[in-house]
Amino acid sequence: MKAEANSFKQVKNESEQTTPYQKRTLFASTVGYALDGMDMMILGVCFSLISTTFNLSNTDLGTLTSVTLLGAVLGGILFGILADKYGRVRVFSWTILIFSLFTGLCAIAPNYESFLIFRFLSGLGLGGEFGIGMTLVSESWPKNKRSRATSIVALGFQAGIILATLTVNFIGEFYGWRWAFAVGVLPALFVAWTRNGLKEPEIWQNLKDQNKNKIAINKLFSSPKTTATTIGLTIACAVQNFGFYGLMVWMPNMIASELKLEFKNTMFWTISTTIGMSLGILIFGWLCDKFGRRPSYIVFLLISTISIWFYFQQTNMTILIIFGSVIGFFVNGMMGGYGALLAEHYPTDARSSAENIIFNTGRGIAGVSQVLIAYLATIYSISYALALLSAAYLLSAAAFVFLIPETKGKALD
Numbered sequence: 001m002k003a004e005a006n007s008f009k010q011v012k013n014e015s016e017q018t019t020p021y022q023k024r025t026l027f028a029s030t031v032g033y034a035l036d037g038m039d040m041m042i043l044g045v046c047f048s049l050i051s052t053t054f055n056l057s058n059t060d061l062g063t064l065t066s067v068t069l070l071g072a073v074l075g076g077i078l079f080g081i082l083a084d085k086y087g088r089v090r091v092f093s094w095t096i097l098i099f100s101l102f103t104g105l106c107a108i109a110p111n112y113e114s115f116l117i118f119r120f121l122s123g124l125g126l127g128g129e130f131g132i133g134m135t136l137v138s139e140s141w142p143k144n145k146r147s148r149a150t151s152i153v154a155l156g157f158q159a160g161i162i163l164a165t166l167t168v169n170f171i172g173e174f175y176g177w178r179w180a181f182a183v184g185v186l187p188a189l190f191v192a193w194t195r196n197g198l199k200e201p202e203i204w205q206n207l208k209d210q211n212k213n214k215i216a217i218n219k220l221f222s223s224p225k226t227t228a229t230t231i232g233l234t235i236a237c238a239v240q241n242f243g244f245y246g247l248m249v250w251m252p253n254m255i256a257s258e259l260k261l262e263f264k265n266t267m268f269w270t271i272s273t274t275i276g277m278s279l280g281i282l283i284f285g286w287l288c289d290k291f292g293r294r295p296s297y298i299v300f301l302l303i304s305t306i307s308i309w310f311y312f313q314q315t316n317m318t319i320l321i322i323f324g325s326v327i328g329f330f331v332n333g334m335m336g337g338y339g340a341l342l343a344e345h346y347p348t349d350a351r352s353s354a355e356n357i358i359f360n361t362g363r364g365i366a367g368v369s370q371v372l373i374a375y376l377a378t379i380y381s382i383s384y385a386l387a388l389l390s391a392a393y394l395l396s397a398a399a400f401v402f403l404i405p406e407t408k409g410k411a412l413d
Contacts, residue, residue, distance in 0.1 A: 018145075024198060025140045026149055029133030030156040031191050032096060035184075036126050037160025038167070039103060042184055043068065043119070045168045046177040053177070054112040064119055066367065071123020073364040079128025080356025084349055085215050087200045087208070088136045091352075095132065099125030100188035107182040127363075131356030134339030139201035139351070143409055144289060150339025151285025157335070158278045163187075203412060207348050219350040220357065225405075229345050230358065232403025236297070237338065237362025239396035242369050243304070243331050246389055247273070269324050276325030280333020288337045292408040293344075294400050297334060301397035304330045305390045312387040344407035351412075 043050075047061050054060075075095070083091040102122035109115035134150055141149040168180050199205075221227045248270075287296040304327075311327050314320055338359065346354040376385035 021199070022140050022149075025136050025201075026152060028092070028191055028198065029137050029153045030159075031187065032092070032129045032133045033153050033156035034160035034163065035096075035099065035188055035191065036129060037157035038164040038187070039099070039122065039126060039160070039184060040068070041161045041164030042168060042180050045164060046180055049177040050115070054115070056112060060112065064116065067116055068119045068123040068126070069363065069367040071120040072127030073360045073367075075124030075127035076131060076356035076360030076363075077127075077353075078124070080131045080353045080360075081215055081217060083128075083132045083135065083352035083356075088132050088139070088204060088352060089198050089200050092129065092132045092136065095125040095128035096188050096191050097125070098122070099129065100185050103181055103188065104185035107178040107180075107185075127360050128356065131342075131354075131359055132352055135343060135352040135355050136201065138340055138343035139203050139348070139412060143411060146340040146343070147288035147293070147337050148285040150343075151281050151288075151336030153339055154281050154285075154335040155278055158274055158281070161274060203348050214349060215353075216347070216350040217353050217357070219347060220354055226345075228403045229405065230354075232399040233342060233345065233358050234361055234365075235399040236396045236404070237359045238365040238369075239362075239392045240332075240334060240338065241363045241366030242392055243308075243389055244335075245366055246369075246373055246386060247327070247331060268321050272321050273324040273328035276328030277332040277335075279325075280329035280331075281336035283329075284333040284336035285340075288340065288408070292406050293337060293341050294404065294406045296337065297341075297400045298397050300330050300334050301393045301400070305393040305397070308393065309387055309390040312383045341407070343412065344410045345405075347413050 043064065050056065050064075051061055075098075079091050079095050082094075099122050102118045102125070106115060106118045106122065109118055133153055137149050137153055138146055164184075167183055168177075171179050171183055200208075219226070220230045284296060284300065307323075307327060307330060311320075311323060314323070339355070342355045342358055343351055373385045376388065
């Protein structure tokens with residue numbers, strides 16, 4: 001008995017140790033997702049400069065975002081399926097190289113039409129990167145640390161926002177927006193270098209050795225229960241993206257135009273909100289590993305429902321800035337759990353497909369739903385439209401209650 005106890009203790013200690021391989025998968029995936037955030041933020045911050053160069057209307061600028069998002073949705077679906085067939089590491093490198101190439105080409109686009117094409121093609125790589133990186137980490141890390149590990153990957157997007165701001169302010173401002181996109185290609189090449197020699201996760205390699213790495217997208221709908229789970233997770237991902245883009249895109253506009261406050265206040269609000277988001281992501285990953293996925297999500301969603309409704313009734317800038325951290329903590333903190341959550345509901349031969357298809361379908365729905373916010377903002381006000389986001393979080397909470405089962409501690413199959 002004593003020998004068995006010592007053996008159990010040894011296995012437990014080994015499972016709690018972080019291996020160099022796990023650290024490397026985490027690093028590559030985190031920096032990859034940081035590039036995603038950096039690219040999207042560079043585009044947004046450079047809008048006015050790009051508009052001047054190509055003499056664009058607001059509709060033209062909006063089309064740039066929509067086309068990038070469309071590319072991300074299609075790329076997520078395509079490369080997610082390919083990663084299940086040909087391997088996570090291999091296809092992850094493809095997405096990075098595609099992103100790298102076409103982000104660089106944006107810097108030398110001669111006209112709006114070519115810039116639009118390059119944005120779509122770079123979006124393909126961006127969309128594929130998220131789910132594959134999350135799958136790579138989920139399959140490499142132990143189940144008792146899985147949510148915390150994927151939460152660090154999610155934190156990469158926030159780091160990307162900061163990198164984009166620094167790039168535009170220190171390079172784009174002095175040398176032009178083209179150089180901002182040119183610099184944006186360098187970290188992508190660095191990530192491609194860091195993943196050189198990185199092996200596939202053992203769980204996928206075993207599947208390949210048995211010649212079972214088939215395209216298995218049908219497993220997202222293999223039974224009524226699985227179909228209900230897929231629908232529930234798609235709702236949750238749509239609400240997550242809807243809330244994030246609704247908040248980050250429209251809130252600065254509300255501060256400057258509707259509340260008639262100085263534009264510099266948007267910078268302080270963005271900093272406050274990003275800090276809250278980062279803390280929320282880290283803590284939420286820990287909560288998911290400690291107390292479970294469903295209770296953590298339901299609590300955060302209900303708090304988001306109440307706090308969003310309250311928040312958008314405020315007009316005092318100090319309150320908006322201070323409580324921006326609170327809103328960011330709960331609204332985007334939940335990103336810390338999606339990598340593990342999506343991975344745990346599907347088998348290895350469909351896991352990357354599930355991660356990318358479900359998350360990017362939610363991203364696409366969120367992109368289209370921004371039109372609803374614009375319509376309500378025109379008819380009523382931006383604050384009224386954003387306050388209605390609270391109803392979306394109730395819908396997501398219902399999905400976790402009725403459609404999405406608990407997977408805490410589940411071994412991947």
